Amino acid sequence: MSTTTRRRVKVASLAPEFYQAMIALDAQSALGLDPLLAHLVRIRASQLNGCAYCLDMHTLDARHLGESEQRLHLLATWREAGKFFTPKERAALALTESITLVSVDHVPDEVYDAAAEQFDDKELAQLIGLIVTINAWTRIGVTGRLEPGHYSPS
Incomplete structure (x- = not known):
């Protein structure tokens, strides 16, 4: 039986040096x-980690930069999406998954x-640094x- 924590600390306000x-x-x-590649990496790691806030933020940012809805919808299944992702993007997404799920293989x-x-x-x-950071x-x-639901691209 799990219990739900009612209060979660706000890292930004309680550990401001770390947050900065x-x-x-x-x-x-x-x-x-x-x-756009950087946002695809951030979105994929956010999907794998189940972070709704980060997923919301980076899909909004990607759309703001001109990313298509179709590619965003297909990102979770990029291996099957064939022509929608370039070889460079596919390599970045595979590395993102391997680093994010490092305990698997x-x-x-x-x-x-x-x-x-x-x-x-x-x-x-830089790509490795980006993947580590989004994780x-x-x-x-x-x-x-x-x-x-509280983020707006700048």
Whole structure:
């Protein structure tokens, strides 16, 4: 039998130094990567981690940058969606899933190698940083039970 916690701490207000460090990390994490690709990565990790707040935020941001509804709807099934995602996007999404679900199969060589074929070393390092960062944010969102519907793209 589970019990529901009635109160969740607000990390932003109760650990402001940590929260500001996360914002600084987030600002650096996608430098040099295509902004739409970065949002696809964020959305996929948010889907896998069940973070409604992050999913809401990054789908709004992706739409704001011109991402299509069709690709957003197909993202959860990107492997089956064929032509809708480029080889570079597919490699990034596979790496996102491997890093996000690291306890399942760590990061298989073939997944890493496929990403390394699509991204130069600097881009690959940024992509890894982006995936690590969104996974940290989703843990904050899920743990704090942050509610979607309050975010607006800037």
